[in-house]
Amino acid sequence: MKPEKPSGPIGSSVTLDGDWVRNATSRMDLTPRIEGRLAYTTDQRHLPGLLHGAILRSAHAHARITGVDISRAREMPGVHAVVSAADVPGPNRFGIVIRDQPVFCDERVRYEGDSIAAVAADTPEQALAALDVIEVGYQPLPVVSDAALAEQQVALHNSHEEHGGSNLLARETLERGDLEDAFSRCTVIVEHHYQTPRQMHAFMETEGGVAIPDDNGGVLFRVGCQSGHRDAEQLADILGLAHDQVTVESTATGGAFGGKDELTVQPAAGLLALKTGRPVMIHLDRFESCRTGIKRHPVTVKMTTGCDAAGRLLAHKVEAVLDTGAYASLGPAVLENYLDHATAPLYRIEAYRVSGRLVYTNNGVCGAFRGFGGNQATFAVESQLDALAGKLGMEPSAFRQINLRSPGDAGSRDQTVRWTAPPAEVLAAAVASPLWRCHDAGTGRWLTGTGMAMGAQGNGLGDGLPDSGGGRISLSPAGHICVEFGFSDYGQNIVESIIQSVCNGVGCRETDVEVALGNSRGPDSGPTSASRSSVLVHGVLARILPGWMNLVRGHAAGLSGHPEDRLVFGPGGLYFNDHQVLSYRELAASVNLDELSASASQDFPVAPDAEQPVGRYLQLQIATVARVAVDRLTGRVRVTDLHHVTAAGRVIYPPGYLGQIEGAAVMGQGMALTEDMTTRDGCYLADNLDQYLIPTFHDAPVQRVDVLDSTPEDDPFPIRGVGELGIEAVAPAITAAIEMATGVRIRRLPVDPGDLLVGMAAQEQAL
Known part of the structure; x- marks a missing residue:
């Protein structure tokens, strides 16, 4: 059923179509990037004296190291240097928030991608052959693989005394109002569990770079990274150099999405370059990237939400567990952003208690990923709203309209926020989408449905972080x-x-x-x-x-x-x-x-009226309408259309705006339907893209992107960043469309065709 159209005017909007893109790109030469001729970091094979590096990884998800013998590797043909923990002149640790990840492990390995040693040789093949003869003694330890039970298991980092040496890395709670009283006055309460997957960045150019020693004992790094200054500071400490002896040139890369925010190959390449006095390149192949690269935090959450008979949201309780893997990386910041989005910043809620725990496990390493925790939270929040609307017999769009914030309202944490268009206008434009007009549920093999979800995304690093x-x-x-x-x-x-x-x-x-x-x-x-x-x-x-x-x-x-x-x-x-x-x-x-x-x-601008700076003062909005087709025989879901209504400030470069929204949306589609780096006993079950399925051009839906912009001419912040906005509401829009087509609501991502078939069979039996 098509949602009721909310009352109120729809602001002036622009659709970013082909003419906009062609006109904007007529003077911009994007041809090298489009044709794959843009030189990436690991294309620098012309450097005189270049050596090739390789890194020895752990054979266990969790074990004590009883010995490392690199003597045979040093004698292998073509080998110029072998380095291990004993060769690190500075602190043998790195990390953005907490420096808890070893450059090379010497006492303990905590995931199967942990580094133990590295080799520099004349050819990649010689480097790999040398790795094969390095002898490592292991004493296996119990593997912590279940995030829900991690706090009761053997501690992976005994140094974290704040939480008694347990696997609890961080815990945070946001609350307002009297939650118990608010729940007592609810007419309808829904409680559901949600689960989102461990997603892989799958960039075109895997992690890699080159370290070039200079004549003064310093090193130049040409790498794919997301913060050259921060990397240079960490690398100087690790290498035992003055900060002005390390230079990082962050060259163009084939994607990052957060996966190159952390150090990857740089420490090993730098140590080998200093040891040999020659440039050293390390470039991970896809198998090693799958095994060692940063992933999206998987989240399990119990969410309880209630409203009165008129549909006004009164109470909201969230209990989330985020699996950060073996090391912290940007986990604490992801937790903070998850909880911020779990407060439902687009909507007025009288009282809430939103809490989350970030735990260590042996399941790889998780960190920054496009959406940064926000899209995982939005999936659950928007699903809860649909569930409440269904209990009340109310259209989901009408339910949202009752609860949407208005310009001038304080944010969910009582902070000042700056919108670029009224949320009600964004909702109204989504309800006016032509995807609703063409809805036909279908009666044959393919069932079709249309669904909608909203999302808010703030710019900036967040609360209290230097920005x-x-x-x-x-x-x-x-x-x-x-x-x-x-x-x-x-x-x-x-x-x-x-x-x-x-x-x-x-x-x-x-x-x-x-x-x-x-x-x-x-x-x-x-x-x-x-x-x-x-x-x-x-x-x-x-x-x-x-x-x-x-x-x-x-x-x-x-x-x-x-x-x-x-x-x-x-x-x-x-x-x-x-x-x-x-x-x-x-x-x-x-x-x-x-x-x-x-x-x-x-x-970076933060809310100006809070004692503690509240990040994401600049708020962006999106409403995504999704149309899907569900195969009644296999349970497979195909997304045919996505329509995004965005309110994210002025458009400076239309192709960039369009590309960011569309690209992020396809990444969100992968999270919803196919992508999950599952583990067993701490080890990944997939090691290549033939097993980890990302959407291809064949899977990409037809997309339309509309822009609503009511930004005043004198607004001090008319330009916003849209890199993460497109992913925000895709998953709940798709699952809402699946429910319209089949009557089954999916709360565990990615959608499992078998689970969907079971749910569809149960629906048919109930009729």
């Missing part, structure tokens, strides 16, 4: 406007967005702008994560450009003899009375370029 970034603008000797940021480019179109922003601000053409990213010697812009880059680019450029343009005008006036206040920036140079009087190249050749450089930085 600032800077940039620099100058004039290059070649006469280009050079813009530098520390952000990495891993396919999110940040270069194109920067170019568009500079062109809009200066009035120049794209070919006048040169962008330099990801060098730890340049400005520290913070990590390329949490959809923060676009916000900081806009804010920093807004601070830099006016002063820099005045600086350039002053020098140009002295050179040209024209009044400073009459000089205008334009394509190729500066103009007076519509005639170019000085090109950027001429200007660059006539002045000291150091005098034409300007820098600025800013703290």
